[in-house]
Amino acid sequence: MADPLELFLWFVTFFACVYSFRLLSVKSSKLPLGPVGLPIVGSLFQIGTKLNESLAEFAKEYGPLMTLRLGFKTTVVISSAEMAAEVLQKHDQAFA
Known part of the structure; x- marks a missing residue:
């Protein structure tokens, strides 16, 4: 089983990537x-x-x-x- 800290870091990294992708796609939209x-x-x-x-x-x-x-x-x-x-x-x- 994975370490809870490692799971938390993966979770934060995933949402940071999704959030930054959404920000970049929003700025290019009309x-x-x-x-x-x-x-x-x-x-x-x-x-x-x-x-x-x-x-x-x-x-x-x-x-x-x-x-x-x-x-x-x-x-x-x-x-x-x-x-x-x-x-x-x-x-x-x-x-x-």
């Missing part, structure tokens, strides 16, 4: 900015018990268009009516 999530769980721990208040805080920090990672799902959040109208008018074919 998605809007948003909170940086943890590997596997995404931004779930940054969202409080009141979703509307958490999203309002994120909108103050990242603007009306942001990216949230909820587990393995990447979600683009539009938090203002003006931005929603602009996105639906300019990119209507993508939503058809």
Whole structure:
């Protein structure tokens, strides 16, 4: 059986590699900015018990268009009516 310290170091190394890979892939994507999530769980721990208040805080920090990672799902959040109208008018074919 492996030493517990060795298992812990493998675990930390694995998640550090996954985290750095995700950071590199996010910077090259064309998605809007948003909170940086943890590997596997995404931004779930940054969202409080009141979703509307958490999203309002994120909108103050990242603007009306942001990216949230909820587990393995990447979600683009539009938090203002003006931005929603602009996105639906300019990119209507993508939503058809």
